[in-house]
Amino acid sequence: MPDFGAHVGVQFAETASGHSSGSISDPVLAARLGAASGRSFTLDLQISIPRLQDFLASAEHLAEITGGAVSWKPDILGARVDPGGRVTMFRDADATRKRKFIDFAFSFPNASGATLSCRGIKELHQDNGCDAATDLTTINLTLEAGGKLAGTGIVRSNLLDFLRQVKTCRITGAQSPGEERAARDAFLGFVNGRLREVYDYFPLLFREPGALTPEQRKTLLLCARLLLPASLPPNGPQFDDIIAGLDRYLANASSSQLGTISDWLQAIGTFLPAEATDLTLCRILVTAELNKTERSPIKDVLQLIHTLIVFPYYAHPKADGLVGYTRPVHTPRNTPDLPVAQEPPDRIFDVVIAGSGPAGTLLAQRLSAAGKSVLLLEAGPYVPERTIDADEILWTARLYKDSALQQANTGIPLFGAQGPSFMVLQGACVGGGGIVNNAVCFRLPPQRLAQWQSVGFPISPGNLAAAYDSVARDLKIKPASEAGAPGVRLNPAWKFLTNKFGAPGKPPVGDPPEPGLYECLVNIDGCQSTGLCNVGCGSERKTNGVQVYLPRAVAAGCVIVEHAEVQEIHTADDNGAPLRAVAALTVRLSGGRTVLVRGQEFILSCGPIGSSAVLLRSGDLGDHLSANNIPVGQRFSANLGSPIFAFCNEQVNLQPGLQIAHYYFSQPGEGFVMETWFNPPGANAMAMPGFQQTHFDRMMAYSRTVAAAPLVGSEATGSVTRDLLGRTVVNLPVSGSEIGRLRRGLVLLAEAFLAGNIEYALAGLGNGRKLQTPADLAQFDADLQRIESDPTQAYLLRVGTGHPQGGNTMSNDPDIGVIDEQFRLRGFSNLRICDGSIFPMSAGVNPQWTIMALAHECARLLTA
Ligand SMILES: Cc1cc2nc3c(=O)[nH]c(=O)nc-3n(C[C@H](O)[C@H](O)[C@H](O)COP(=O)(O)OP(=O)(O)OC[C@H]3O[C@@H](n4cnc5c(N)ncnc54)[C@H](O)[C@@H]3O)c2cc1C
Ligand code: SF4
Structure with a gap:
């Protein structure tokens, strides 16, 4: 007898996308024609096994399709799947059990409301020894209307999504964790057993x-x-x-x-x-x-x-x-450790802030200084910066969100609805991104601010400028060459840029950037040139929120709790009041215990992605958000970067040095920033294109390489959502215009490098594109233009981001605004959001100074 009851069931999802076209009976041909004519087909099915015991015991393993959506562009967009569909899991082709099918049968309405029925089939068969991945992710489709063939095609799911969806299936109806575990084991055991019958090498799926x-x-x-x-x-x-x-x-x-x-x-x-x-x-x-x-x-x-x-x-x-790397040693200032609690005190604070990045730390200081009692909750650990050393493995694991494995889906509709993905780096510790970032400071260019205002951004330019000035004073923001001891080493890549753009200028701290080549403005003081900014500054030279704001906040009574992750927001009874209020937060502490934290005011500063994720998983808020069309998680964006390396003829070997020291800025608001950068060897190896011996040979030239990267602000077309199983999903479709701006930046950089004394430049196109001659450059440009005109090829170009933005837009426009001009979630009196998630579109320049300026403004409004 199974260790779970008769009413225990399983839910999981199947998402796939591809192409299909009408009236052609060969799915392969139909998919090819569909791709050529832009007829994409995506399906997103919710699948349920209401009684797992019956499902396992029956000869025909039938699951129900309980919902979902289908798009068959351009005619059908997001049609709801009719309930009553079925999935037959692992139907045997014959008595050998070596060939199986997974059959899908469901229907949905077409644009005029008539029913289209769809049959899908996955064929599992070990033909060449290694094709389980393809078999499990490929569905051949046949569509019929009124008994007549309406089309065929092929859709594919993302292999990782498929495995994850099965592994983390949702168990329904279990009365205890033990019963849930037993049901999950039984279901995975069934899937494992059936797959092993076909593929004898198949890796067992575990919980x-x-x-x-x-x-x-x-x-x-x-x-x-x-x-x-x-x-x-x-x-x-x-x-x-x-x-x-x-x-x-x-x-x-x-x-x-x-x-x-x-x-x-x-x-x-x-x-x-x-x-x-x-x-x-x-x-x-x-x-x-x-x-x-x-x-x-x-x-x-x-x-x-x-x-x-x-x-x-x-x-x-x-x-x-x-x-050829000499591991730098930090010389810490030995600032005293902050007192950090493991759980919140049992009292009601004036303000509870969730998240301690650049925004949260500044808010904690300003509000504590104004006499408010402040509780600062941080999901990550407190790491005194003086304890950080050059150990990339340790500090990447400890200081980054998801230990630097967080990803966004590009939404390129080729393999799976979510397509291939790229890395999104964020800090996750007391200090947030301010601990691992490069300390580069930019004011928002006026042209970009004007674009923000055109979509209802309510903060006046005057207030924003005053806020930037206040932060600049606190953080001692200054040009890079003034940020270190005399003789501070600046990243040598800038020398190449001077070939193209002339000598770098010193940007004024008080004005937004003008186009040109400059030293960076940085929040660094007394830099020791270790080049380790992205694994944390053990020399304690970044004038970040932990160094500048938290000691003052703590002195004024602020309580900081580490490993305190806000799980959910609970609302109070509204009692007919026009505005609703938050009553408490559920907070998960180290060791898994949860506590309820009450307060008068609440501010979410969990960063882009993090703040949207908390709002979206707060059941109490769900009805309010949907009833009032509050688009939480929408208009997500990022600054996208793509590196290009110069392999010099001689040892440049200035690593370490100040990691990012110079930038070239093109058209404000529209163009791109180009940053010079380098990394210690581990991070460099991850950015370096190529595999096997080629990658190794390129890494052996480490001490001869310098690098730079264009950074472009993406469009606000991304989203932070939850999937059918409740996990946070980040989507950021890459568009032709973004590729176009990256292309212009990469080509300019390559030209600058090639004008210097280098062996070759290497761009992150495919497995690495070597550039040595003007003809190479022209070909590179042409290839990137092809991707620009067909962004489904964007996967060929390496992109990544450390600057996610948006999701909870600050705007007076009710169609896009999530928070109002007081930073309040629309319709709420005491819940504010303040961090990089409130940007209405990407800044296009490094965002932290703007985030802190907005936090200054939020604190000013709260204490006015
Ligand atoms: C490698 C790297 C380099 C960068 N370089 C620069 C640069 O040179 N210049 C620049 O301007 N920007 C840079 N950035 C970006 C900059 O650091 C971020 O834009 C900035 O830190 C965002 O600030 P924030 O306050 O919005 O959120 P974050 O810094 O992301 O802080 C949010 C905090 O909230 C915590 N949190 C999340 N969820 C919860 C929860 N549920 N409960 C409690 N706490 C939670 C997180 O752990 C995190 O510590 C860089 C980023 C990275 C990763
Ligand atoms: S290079 Fe970066 S990590 Fe090193 S001392 Fe300067 S600020 Fe700190």
Whole structure:
């Protein structure tokens, strides 16, 4: 007898996208024609097994399609799936049980309301030894209307999404955690068993793991052997060092990261048997995938795993000698530790602030100084900055949100509705992004502010300017060359930019930037040039919120609680009042215990993504948000960057130095910023294009490379949402105009580099595009123009962001505004949002100074 009751069920989701066209019976041809004519097909199905016991016991394993949506562009957009559809799971083709089908049958209305019925089929069959990934993610579709063929096509799901959806399925009706666990085990056992009947190497799907399974460790080791050069130098790190590095990363990482990595390993295990012994054959298979120019679900995952391998390899001290890196040592100021609590005191505070990034720390100081009792809740740990050293693995795991594995979906409709993804870096510790950022400070260009105002941004230019000035005084913002001890080393990449743009100017602190080449303004004082800004400044030279604001806040009575994650917002009974109020927050403390925190006023400063996520998972708020059309999570944007490396003929070897020291600024509000930058070896290896021996050879030139990257503000077309299982999903479609601006920045940078004494420049196009001659540059430009005109190819260009923005727009326009001119969630009297999530569109320049200026304004309004 199973250890769960008859009413226990399972819910999961299936999302897929692709192309189809009408009246053609061959799905492959129909998909090809559909792609050419822009007829995309996406499906998003909610699937339920109401009684798991019956499902498992029956010969025909039938699940119900209970809802979802279908789009068949251009005619059908988001049609709701009719209830009553069915999924037959693992139907055997014959008695051998080696060939199975998963059948989908459902219907939905077309544009004129007539019913379209859809049949989908996944065929599972081990034909060439390694095709489970393709089989499980590919659905052949047939559509009928009134009994006549209406179309065929092919849709595909994202392999990682598919595995994750099955693994984290929602169990319904369980009366206890034990019953839920038993039901999940039974369901996963069923799926594992059926898949193993077809694919004998298939990696077993487990519940959220407590540690990597032995099978996953083998896969990891196998990947390390296949993604690094065939033989490693004996004086550098060895395979065991990589695994030990990853173990150390995981031991310090936020808990969800084990799940993410185990998903990646499981996905790769659908392609590479963990027990594979023929390394030569595996290398041929992997190399073929890596060299594909078209998108492949396996290449997507191999790229993610590549970062897991090269990061611990090059961050290992044994790699320093190989790449010619001298590990810098910090000279801390030894500022006293802040008193930080593990749980909130049992009293009602005037203001409860969630999130301690640049916004939260400034708010805590201003409001405490105004005599308010302030509680500052931070989901991450408190790490005294003087304890930080050059250990990239440790500090990346501890200081970053999702330990630097957070991703956004590009929404490129090729493999799965959510498409391939890119990394979104955010800090997650007391101090937030201010601890790991590069301390570059920009005022919003006036042209960009005008664009913000055109969508209802209510803060006046005068108030904003005064707020910038106040923050500049607090943080001692100054040009980079004045931020260090005499002789501070500035990133050498700027020397190349002078070939093109002349000598860099010193930007005034009091004015927004004009186009041109400048030193950066930075919130750094007494810089020691360690170049370690992104793993935290152990020298305590960043004049960030932790150094400047929190000591003053604490002295004025502010209580800081670390490992305190706001889970949910609870509203008070409105008793007919025109505005609603928040009564309390549920806060999860270290060790998993939850407490209720009450206050008079509440401010969400959990950062872009974080603040929207809290609002979206607060059940009490859900009805209010939908009844009042408050678009929480919409208009999400980011500054997107794409690096380009210059391989010099001689040792530049100025690493370490000040990490980002110069920038070139093009048309304000419309163009791009180009930043010079470099990283310590681990981070550099993750940004460096290429795989295997090629990647290794490029890394061996570490001390001869400098880098720079254009940064462009994306359009506000992204979103932060929750999926059917309640997890936060970040979407940021990449558009042609963004690619166009990245292209112009990359081409200019390449021209500047090539005018200097370099061997070649390397851009992040495909597996790395080498640029040496004007003809190379022209070809590069032409290839990027092709992507610009067809952004579904955008996956070919490496992009990433450390500057997510938006989601909770501040605007007087009720169609887009989430918060009003008082920073209040619309319709609420005592819930404010103040952080980078309130930007109405991307700043296009580094955002932290603007975020802090807005926090200054929020505090001014609250204390007026
Ligand atoms: C590597 C890197 C380099 C950067 N360089 C620069 C730069 O040079 N110049 C610049 O202007 N900007 C830079 N940025 C961006 C800048 O750091 C961010 O824009 C800024 O930190 C955002 O501030 P914030 O207050 O909105 O949120 P965050 O800094 O993201 O802080 C939010 C805090 O809230 C916490 N939190 C989240 N959810 C919860 C919850 N539910 N409960 C409690 N706490 C929660 C998080 O852990 C985090 O500490 C960089 C960012 C990165 C990652
Ligand atoms: S380079 Fe960055 S990490 Fe190093 S001392 Fe200067 S501010 Fe700190």
